[in-house]
Amino acid sequence: MIVILGAGPAGAAVALGLRRLGYAVTLVSEWRRFAALEGVSLRVLEALRGAGLQQALADAALPSQRQVSWNGQQHAQNIEFLLDRPSFDRGLREDLRLAGVELIEGRVLSVQASGVGHRVEIEGREALFADFLVEARGRQAPALGKGLRGPETVSLLNRWQGTPGSTASAVESLEDGWAWMARRADGQCYWQWTVDVASAQLPGKATLPDYCRARRQGSAWAREFFGVGPETDLQLHARSSTAILSPQVCGDHWIRVGDAAMAVDPLSGNGIFQSLSSALQAPT
Template sequence: MSATVFDVAVVGAGPAGAATARRLALAGRRVVLLERSRFDVPRVGESLAPNVQPLLRELGVWPGFVALSPRPSWGTRSVWGEPEERAHSHVFHPFGCGWHVDRRAFDHLLADAAVAAGAVLLTGETVRDAAFDDGLWHLPAQRLCARVLVDATGRSAKLARHLGAKRLLFDRLVGVATRWTGVGETERGHLLVESAPDGWWYSAPLPEDGAMVTMLMTDADLCATRRLHDTGQWMAAMRQAPSTWQRLAGARRTSPPQAWNAHSQRMLSPGASGGPWLAVGDAALAVDPVSGSGVLRALRTAKAAAEAVEAVLRRPGDAAAVMAAYEADRDDECSAYLPERARYYAAEPRFDSPFWRRRHLAGFRG
């Protein structure tokens, strides 16, 4: 059986991959979008800032997003650097409120939008091998070929690493999350971030009434040695975050603690490695959640990735220069991110514990 030939193969159908695929399909390119899951894997809830609205409108998916019935977010509250809680309202933001969304439904929305634009979506597909020959990338397990390859596999960056990219790791952050139900009405409209000795806590409403996700952000080794993935230890740690503990008073936990990778990293392209390929979203640059939503960053870099791929398809002879320029922009993005991250952590001087000492060391900027 002969292989099906596409202009672009996008591996990974999260927000970055799906948005890249949709943009390229709208430009008339033959795009295949390959996703390992069948959108049936549980995902941590997502809180999106108000400025996600113009990005979703530009992508043409705003009506579909509204149809998901996301829960409005009227602002954030933080306990950081001092014991008092501070409020940051979205009321006067040009785009109004932010949104608390079901991340699995959101990812499905973007993938469906890519299909509506003309992309072919293949789920349950794990891409383990890709080789460039005679002007095409060959994905033998999928029996398909593509002129350009896009890695959108998230923090794992599986495809980029297979193609020789090197990981520059800035930390070993993990998130240990649980879900709750029965949260009080007054707690359903805002995100809370609270620092604590073992790291910091994130809690945000989910679209379902009274549901909330609560997550401890800490380092992987601290999680392991202190067994912070154990329900009892996790609950004991939360007692050291009084605002988080209080907002869950009377609520019921509906899932055990589950750890998720949340490390910061930059994947460094090896340069000439056969054919044209690039990484997008977390596969290119993954940031600390304290710096903001990775979804917004994913949607922004998807536009840059689609423009770079389109340029390569139009001018194959300029592929090396186009890819180099794209990588340089990601390097600039990383250079801006690192001092921003350092400033966030420097603003919390109260704790003398391993997690915080690591972040207060000179040179934490990476």
């Protein structure tokens, strides 16, 4: 039996590819705990469809003419698709079920390797034994020694309820990083600020939402994009966005794919595209 840890696009693509080859596949994952919105390019959508994720994309992607303000230059040349991750993840699970993948929702406690496979301990369930293991838990995957790392960066995702309007997205370069902005028709607003950890001098967790709001309101571009309406139910999630290359990506009876093998800067869905690149090659 092949066991895949992680149900993001990379893990799902590997699972679907292996099922097409006739293998029995079990996928173990904790589902995303917060509502995220991601901007992806047309090539990412094509790659996702090519991997077999049809239900995942049925109602999850909305097109947007992305506005760009970068190094003093402004343009709107590209179409960006806003991927609603809760809808996408629900459809992804349906794609996996239709393909015959066994789904287990749970937290992986430990993975113990032996000469013939892996024992996977899952919270609240009996352990699984995998003849072959695919590590696809992204940045949450345990590190394998000291890999190569780029500058330490963090992405601060701010989400709040604003005034309903038109769907839109934008990206802006800043002195100490860059910000991605999105606004859905239902008024859900997203502002993700990616900064260098060493030079950002961020405040403590308790005051971080107010600090981000001040930085956002200090940008004329962001003020114009979001307008002056009320911001309610503000939520903030911090995620590492440091580029990482694992020192080893495969061995006897196991392989790492997606961000677990190589994580890159998430600008414009590039992270999803790179993850899929390794995932689509894994079954071969």
